[in-house]
Amino acid sequence: MVRIGTLPMRLLALDYGADIVYCEELIDWKLLRSERRENPVLGTVDFVDKTDGTIVFRTCSREKRHVVFQLGTCDPQRALKVAKLVENDVAAIDVNMGCPKEFSVKGGMGSALLTQPQKAFEILKTLVEGVCIPVTCKIRILPDLDNTLALCKFLESSGIIALTVHGRTKEERPQHPNHNDFIKAVSESVSIPVIANGGSKEIEKYEDIGKFCEETKCTSVMLARAAQWNCSIFRKDGLLPLDEVISSYLRYSVDYDNSPANTKYCIQNMLKELQETPRGKKFLEAQTLQQMCALWNLSEYCYKKQLEFKEKGLLGRHTVVPSSFEPPSKKRKLGEESETDDIIEMKCAFYRNLYASDVELPKTRLLTWARNKGLKHPVYVTQQEDKLFRSIVTLDGKKYTSSFWEKNKRRAEQGAALVCLCALGVVDINTVNDAVL
Numbered sequence: 001m002v003r004i005g006t007l008p009m010r011l012l013a014l015d016y017g018a019d020i021v022y023c024e025e026l027i028d029w030k031l032l033r034s035e036r037r038e039n040p041v042l043g044t045v046d047f048v049d050k051t052d053g054t055i056v057f058r059t060c061s062r063e064k065r066h067v068v069f070q071l072g073t074c075d076p077q078r079a080l081k082v083a084k085l086v087e088n089d090v091a092a093i094d095v096n097m098g099c100p101k102e103f104s105v106k107g108g109m110g111s112a113l114l115t116q117p118q119k120a121f122e123i124l125k126t127l128v129e130g131v132c133i134p135v136t137c138k139i140r141i142l143p144d145l146d147n148t149l150a151l152c153k154f155l156e157s158s159g160i161i162a163l164t165v166h167g168r169t170k171e172e173r174p175q176h177p178n179h180n181d182f183i184k185a186v187s188e189s190v191s192i193p194v195i196a197n198g199g200s201k202e203i204e205k206y207e208d209i210g211k212f213c214e215e216t217k218c219t220s221v222m223l224a225r226a227a228q229w230n231c232s233i234f235r236k237d238g239l240l241p242l243d244e245v246i247s248s249y250l251r252y253s254v255d256y257d258n259s260p261a262n263t264k265y266c267i268q269n270m271l272k273e274l275q276e277t278p279r280g281k282k283f284l285e286a287q288t289l290q291q292m293c294a295l296w297n298l299s300e301y302c303y304k305k306q307l308e309f310k311e312k313g314l315l316g317r318h319t320v321v322p323s324s325f326e327p328p329s330k331k332r333k334l335g336e337e338s339e340t341d342d343i344i345e346m347k348c349a350f351y352r353n354l355y356a357s358d359v360e361l362p363k364t365r366l367l368t369w370a371r372n373k374g375l376k377h378p379v380y381v382t383q384q385e386d387k388l389f390r391s392i393v394t395l396d397g398k399k400y401t402s403s404f405w406e407k408n409k410r411r412a413e414q415g416a417a418l419v420c421l422c423a424l425g426v427v428d429i430n431t432v433n434d435a436v437l
Contacts, residue, residue: 008252017234028073074108076126092134111170124158138164164195183216193219200225350415362417391416
């Protein structure tokens with residue numbers, strides 16, 4: 001599932017009994033502009049986008065024999081380059097030929113490949129011959145059963161070791177019934193294992209997985225929505241209370257420095273209508289992992305873990321170092337200043353939710369402070385690298401900047417102002433960073 005199949009959720013699924021886990025569909029060109037980095041602090045392997053520093057794919061040794069890399073592609077050679085990039089860190093490569101989303105279809109990926117069987121075959125064949133790990137693919141059914149069977153047999157001949165079949169056409173959505181009879185027919189017509197998908201509406205407990213598998217005559221079952229609602233659906237001993245599942249998920253999110261936005265999205269999908277409860281409404285206001293964890297009595301756990309990461313030198317999740325702001329190689333502790341080309345730089349991030357009113361914003365406070373001291377107004381110069389921004393503020397002949405790159409100019413200027421306030425002693429940087437934790 002898009003945005004759901006990140007590392008914390010995959011590890012949780014394995015804990016509860018899943019045999020195989022899939023990452024969210026990742027587009028080939030996004031991987032091709034990333035680089036592989038080992039993260040000794042987290043114990044992970046990260047594929048980092050070189051243009052903006054975001055984590056495209058994060059994995060760890062715990063899931064190496066279980067995680068399938070789900071690839072979105074429409075080109076055999078690009079697919080192979082990506083597969084070669086990740087093949088030593090994952091258990092298998094799966095080509096997504098079932099996604100009906102407009103973005104995928106317009107790009108010739110996902111379900112668009114269902115109408116281009118020769119191209120689909122070439123992608124799979126290239127991967128099978130080019131990598132040393134198993135290759136699979138996932139499809140949706142065609143409106144006609146005979147055409148569906150012909151497609152599956154053709155794809156099987158590429159050498160893939162398994163085929164996942166979602167029992168809906170590309171036009172159908174979850175409210176439409178799953179065509180279990182089509183999946184059964186595919187299972188009985190090909191010689192490779194078939195994984196049944198699309199039955200979340202009829203799977204409410206662990207026992208239902210076996211029933212769905214028997215009805216479709218498949219080798220195994222892939223769960224998406226049922227698992228995102230309550231990942232303990234994989235437990236033979238039954239579902240766990242949602243609070244326990246969320247608490248376990250939050251621990252993994254903290255342990256692996258998961259994006260707060262992604263963490264929030266996943267928990268929202270678990271809470272569903274519970275978002276309207278008093279705690280649910282408080283959760284919707286939360287923006288940091290610390291704030292989310294506090295609602296499930298994990299505030300101290302989150303604080304200590306993030307403090308440990310900082311002490312070990314973990315760079316911030318959104319810290320990027322493009323060429324024009326290359327820092328010195330000397331390592332510094334969090335909050336320590338450095339003067340490079342007469343610019344005072346700090347690892348100090350701006351978070352809008354920490355400021356109750358515009359009067360409290362760093363730029364406003366810095367302007368007021370300068371006026372009270374009889375100084376000229378602060379001057380901001382902002383530089384852009386790809387889609388990220390960082391500002392330098394000049395005050396009284398000195399320049400200040402944050403090591404954190406932001407998504408827009410306004411936030412970048414606020415970050416620079418915050419660094420200036422910290423450097424001048426107007427704001428305590430430790431207080432700022434404790435609030436962010």
